[in-house]
Amino acid sequence: MEHYHMNLTLKIWRQKNSNAKGNFETYKVSNISSEMSFLELFDVLNEQLIAEGKEPIAFDHDCREGICGACSMYINGEAHGPWSKNTTCQLHMRAFKDGDTIVVEPWRSQAFPVLKDLVVDRSAFDRIIQAGGYISVNTGNAVDANAIPIDKKDADDAFMAAACIGCGACVATCPNGSAMLFVGAKISQLALLPQGEPERETRALNMIAQMDKEGFGNCTNVYACEAECPKGISVANIARMNREYLSAGLNADTK
Amino acid sequence: MGLTGFFLITFLIVHCLINSMIFFNDGGETFNHWAHFMGSNLIIRTMEIGLFAFLLLHIFQGLMLWSQNRSARPVRYAVNRPEKNSKWYSRSMGLLGTLILLFLILHLYHFWVPSRMGGIGSIHELEPASLSTYSGQEVHNLYNEMLMVFRENLWVVIVYVLGVFSLFWHLLHGFQSAFQTFGLNHKRYTPLIKGLGVAYSTIICIAFASMPVAMYMNWVS
Numbered sequence: 001m002e003h004y005h006m007n008l009t010l011k012i013w014r015q016k017n018s019n020a021k022g023n024f025e026t027y028k029v030s031n032i033s034s035e036m037s038f039l040e041l042f043d044v045l046n047e048q049l050i051a052e053g054k055e056p057i058a059f060d061h062d063c064r065e066g067i068c069g070a071c072s073m074y075i076n077g078e079a080h081g082p083w084s085k086n087t088t089c090q091l092h093m094r095a096f097k098d099g100d101t102i103v104v105e106p107w108r109s110q111a112f113p114v115l116k117d118l119v120v121d122r123s124a125f126d127r128i129i130q131a132g133g134y135i136s137v138n139t140g141n142a143v144d145a146n147a148i149p150i151d152k153k154d155a156d157d158a159f160m161a162a163a164c165i166g167c168g169a170c171v172a173t174c175p176n177g178s179a180m181l182f183v184g185a186k187i188s189q190l191a192l193l194p195q196g197e198p199e200r201e202t203r204a205l206n207m208i209a210q211m212d213k214e215g216f217g218n219c220t221n222v223y224a225c226e227a228e229c230p231k232g233i234s235v236a237n238i239a240r241m242n243r244e245y246l247s248a249g250l251n252a253d254t255k
Numbered sequence: 256m257g258l259t260g261f262f263l264i265t266f267l268i269v270h271c272l273i274n275s276m277i278f279f280n281d282g283g284e285t286f287n288h289w290a291h292f293m294g295s296n297l298i299i300r301t302m303e304i305g306l307f308a309f310l311l312l313h314i315f316q317g318l319m320l321w322s323q324n325r326s327a328r329p330v331r332y333a334v335n336r337p338e339k340n341s342k343w344y345s346r347s348m349g350l351l352g353t354l355i356l357l358f359l360i361l362h363l364y365h366f367w368v369p370s371r372m373g374g375i376g377s378i379h380e381l382e383p384a385s386l387s388t389y390s391g392q393e394v395h396n397l398y399n400e401m402l403m404v405f406r407e408n409l410w411v412v413i414v415y416v417l418g419v420f421s422l423f424w425h426l427l428h429g430f431q432s433a434f435q436t437f438g439l440n441h442k443r444y445t446p447l448i449k450g451l452g453v454a455y456s457t458i459i460c461i462a463f464a465s466m467p468v469a470m471y472m473n474w475v476s
Contacts, residue, residue, distance in 0.1 A: 077334040078339055103333060220324070221431075224337060236441075
């Protein structure tokens with residue numbers, strides 16, 4: 001595709017802190033290269049703001065190669081913008097045309113309070129992982145790799161689930177603000193493997209209890225999460241989570 | 256939601272099969288016979304209580320979901336493009352359900368109330384034409400009741416067709432969704448379930464919608 005430059009109007013959510021009432025601010029940027037990434041657009045805009053003596057826009061970013069799950073922008077009404085199976089950092093400006101207006105908002109969720117501008121607090125995900133997203137291993141020397149035989153299909157499915165980068169686009173996109181794709185992926189990647197067996201049942205019960213406690217919504221199988229997930233995590237993982245929860249619930253001797 | 260949904264899906268099959276007997280075009284004899292069976296058999300009458308309980312539970316669960324899911328996003332998006340990632344009817348189950356409920360109130364008033372409570376001073380006592388004789392036993396002429404409701408009442412027919420139309424979209428999401436809720440998602444079976452859901456919703460709803468239309472158009476008599 002041919003390289004081109006564009007002038008853009010940006011409407012960006014600005015919010016001082018979690019208690020402040022935020023609002024949209026409009027900014028003009030010019031001479032933006034079609035080869036830039038979306039976060040580089042923000043770097044350019046922030047340099048412009050600093051030069052003008054204004055407060056730069058706070059946004060989350062880390063690896064900038066689509067694997068860390070830090071970037072989290074709701075761009076023109078879609079999590080991570082218009083490209084599918086793509087993170088904000090890997091969204092390139094060739095997705096836009098000269099003269100476009102781009103609206104950027106933070107993830108909107110009760111469980112992800114806005115900390116500043118486009119940065120939200122996703123520690124609710126960390127607490128869900130802490131509730132059961134781990135396995136027990138013996139201490140001592142590390143076991144040889146591939147010492148435990150695992151069916152190829154299970155290994156593949158576990159790997160697909162483990163591709164989740166925990167960015168929160170599923171929650172941001174879900175009309176119900178549900179985190180079930182994230183939790184489904186995290187439960188699945190361990191439930192499919194022998195290493196996950198010891199805590200299999202308590203994991204399902206505890207992670208789901210924590211998910212509910214954090215104030216996420218409920219899944220109504222709209223499947224918007226799967227469509228917007230940058231890693232293409234399948235809703236089959238939600239079904240697996242439902243199975244795990246059902247059987248764990250039936251086996252549990254308390255409650 | 257899934258469990259009560261499954262139950263209601265099963266109920267609709269029975270309801271639709273019995274109602275389709277009006278198309279035998281025998282003056283409603285077969286239909287009245289089975290309608291009488293449904294209204295007098297002890298097991299069916301017990302299941303009817305279960306049906307109402309499950310319907311109320313389905314509505315209650317729906318309201319719970321609606322309120323919890325609303326509070327999960329207190330600040331809404333200024334710009335949102337849900338049409339890029341999901342079906343409108345999947346996102347509108349609450350609205351479709353409300354439309355179905357409104358239709359259902361009218362529907363129960365038209366048929367369930369007179370046929371179940373007719374003996375205790377409702378329109379049937381005043382309407383001797385709604386009693387007929389079949390195989391030596393008195394049965395409600397529910398068929399005649401259908402004729403009275405639909406024939407020459409264009410607005411009733413329109414409301415019924417719209418009600419069934421809402422039901423179609425509701426089932427289109429609900430059928431496959433119930434399986435997913437119970438964890439049934441499989442590379443081989445899920446496409447089958449989805450296809451079955453489309454076929455089920457289409458057949459059930461065309462059959463239901465054709466009943467008031469057929470009566471209005473004098474296709475059955």
